[in-house]
Amino acid sequence: MSRAHLLVVDDEAAILSTLKKALTLEGYSVDVAGGVGLAAERLSRGSYDLMILDVALPDGDGVDLLERLRNEGNDTAAIMMSGHATIDAAVKATRLGALDFLEKPLSTDRLLLVVENTLRLLRAEAEAKELKAEAGYFDELIGESRAMEELRAQIGRAARSQASILITGERGTGKELVARAIHRASPRNAGPLEKLNCAAVPKDLIESELFGHEAGAFTGATKLRRGKFERASAGTLFLDEVGDMPLDMQAKLLRVLQEHEIERVGGSETFKVNVRVVAATNRNLVEACNEGQFRPDLYDRLNVVPLALPPLRARREDIPLLADRFLVAAAKHNDRPGVRLSPEAVESLGRHSFPGNVRELKNLIERLVILSPDDTVTGTDVQHALGMGAQPKTAGLYRPDIPFRVLVEEAERTILEEALAHHSGQMAATARALGLERSHLYKKAKSLGLRGE
Ligand SMILES: Nc1ncnc2c1ncn2[C@@H]1O[C@H](COP(=O)(O)OP(=O)(O)OP(=O)(O)O)[C@@H](O)[C@H]1O
Ligand SMILES: [Mg+2]
Structure with a gap:
């Protein structure tokens, strides 16, 4: 979530303008709506990270709006606010997944705090979910030989x-x-x-x-x-x-x-x-x-x-399947959704001896995905990449015809791999030794496809 998108729904113009100003100053992007109808319209056109809903609105009820949204399969996170909240309304809102219920009159400071905490929680949940999905993928033993x-x-x-x-x-x-x-x-x-x-x-x-x-x-x-x-x-x-x-x-x-x-x-x-x-x-x-x-x-x-x-060369029949799975992951990772391996590329892979086994294949595919100028990786691309991989790295970090970004990324990967290995894969210790924020190291390692523990 880069800049969070918020929707504030309240019938009082003064409240809307105060909240919009305060939330915008905090760096959020904010839309407002004065009633259920307008809110529903905005929600049908855009997606929001969080909505802040008043209960009593001129053309309906904020809790009913929430119920309608949930029934339509919209699960936008919500915080309710109300001046005369009944217990029933609060219970119903909670059941519909509202994350907080604020009493009016509102303290702007308190609202900002609740919004910040709620967004942090949502981010953490999203990240945990993603990590879990990724761990599942990376932990899968691929091969049908x-x-x-x-x-x-x-x-x-x-x-x-x-x-x-x-x-x-x-x-x-x-x-x-x-x-x-x-x-x-x-x-x-x-x-x-x-x-x-x-x-x-x-x-x-x-x-x-x-x-x-x-x-x-x-x-x-x-x-x-x-x-x-x-x-x-x-x-x-x-x-x-x-x-x-x-x-x-x-x-x-x-x-x-x-x-x-x-x-x-x-x-x-x-x-x-x-x-x-x-x-x-x-x-x-x-x-x-x-x-x-x-x-x-x-x-x-x-x-x-x-x-x-x-060794991989003893089960060559698994190479196409492994290559395919690694390609899907690398394509997603590097934002190259259209990349494919040509049949000749797969054939070339099948002939290679892979002294570095599955890791070598995985890294090779990643390199191909990054470097391939077209969506189709050819047999020549594979041969070229295999030749490149064999070049001694000791000559230095520079290699002709490789974009700067890729060289830097390779260097970063090598450094982090060595550092993580040195610290038994422990993120906290590695971050400390490198003088990096733990969260920064975490993001970096993730973006390079490395894992600690
Ligand atoms: N059968 C497989 N299916 C999917 N991925 C695999 C498979 N075997 C290895 N890999 C991947 O290859 C990479 C190397 O695997 P791993 O680290 O388990 O190897 P290793 O035998 O411990 O290597 P080393 O001896 O160098 O430590 C990892 O990214 C791993 O996910
Ligand atoms: Mg190992």
């Missing part, structure tokens, strides 16, 4: 058990997506899903991240902090990049998995924990064990249920 069907069945079986799960697969194969799917499908889905990226946390902080610390446990530990294990209680703990966990931490993790007990850093008590661990890595842990970089006993503990994700 046999490998994907088999994976879905495995996820279903694994989710029901309480056993530890180890997800392996090359980068970009969907390990995190699968970890979320497991949590959602598990009996623990009402509990939290906590994530720790073992590669992103500095070595000497992993222990306190996992187990928490008491106040004063070490320099900088001013307050008691609960660790991921405590936070994930009755839920799931996703240990991402577990292959990068330092050896001494591996020993401590193993003990927790055996004893189901933790001790905060600097603490003397032990706590029982009720957590299901899902770990993921793109390293070959058997090899890491042989090389002495990973504890074989921890490997056995984590690997109770192994889930190996296939």
Whole structure:
């Protein structure tokens, strides 16, 4: 909602002009109507974010107007105002979804406050709804190949058990997506899903991240902090990049998995924990064990249920479907509703080896949608984009023939991706470290199609 559109309905010209002036000064765009008839006409012509309705009007009743609108399927948010409101009218208005009921005579300040709060609430609700829809989309595992069907069945079986799960697969194969799917499908889905990226946390902080610390446990530990294990209680703990966990931490993790007990850093008590661990890595842990970089006993503990994700090149038949879904999302995201992939473009995609797997395909589609001069992406466009992707980025950020906006966006994406990874996807910490408002970072990440948690 950029500039909110308001409709004020009252029979007194003086009230209308006072409110219009005050609300306009606050930056709202305001229309007024002196009665039910005029209000209905305005509502049929334009849409409003909020209407402020008097109850007693010369040609009818504000509550009846609201009822009529609701019956017509109009759900414009409403605030009522009245000088001699009956309880009945207030009850009926509330039932019709009126968000507030103001007593007359009105205090302009109070009205402004109520309007501001109401709009904020509406915005928050709209945003939550959008995020939910988006999360649903992004969390969906796309693919109809046999490998994907088999994976879905495995996820279903694994989710029901309480056993530890180890997800392996090359980068970009969907390990995190699968970890979320497991949590959602598990009996623990009402509990939290906590994530720790073992590669992103500095070595000497992993222990306190996992187990928490008491106040004063070490320099900088001013307050008691609960660790991921405590936070994930009755839920799931996703240990991402577990292959990068330092050896001494591996020993401590193993003990927790055996004893189901933790001790905060600097603490003397032990706590029982009720957590299901899902770990993921793109390293070959058997090899890491042989090389002495990973504890074989921890490997056995984590690997109770192994889930190996296939690389995209092993299920090429899913490429057209994935490409299509990513295209729809990217087209919407970048406001290019007409963009399509030509059959040759899809064919070219099908021949590529995708070392970066699904993530590479997703990013490639986004790039194609942004760069394509026409609505139809051709096979040549795809080949060109694939060549471009292979260019070393280390040469600098500039690349010929790429619009400035796209270069900047790519740089921003890289920075935010790295920053979010560094802070385990935590928006608040990332915003602080970057000196950004949390809401700004949130919007930025959303507009770049990134997600934190
Ligand atoms: N089967 C799939 N369906 C839809 N999207 C997918 C699928 N697999 C992966 N993706 C998408 O590809 C991107 C990479 O997925 P994800 O982060 O889960 O991979 P990963 O295996 O954890 O990669 P890395 O090892 O680099 O951390 C994400 O944007 C994810 O939504
Ligand atoms: Mg990952």
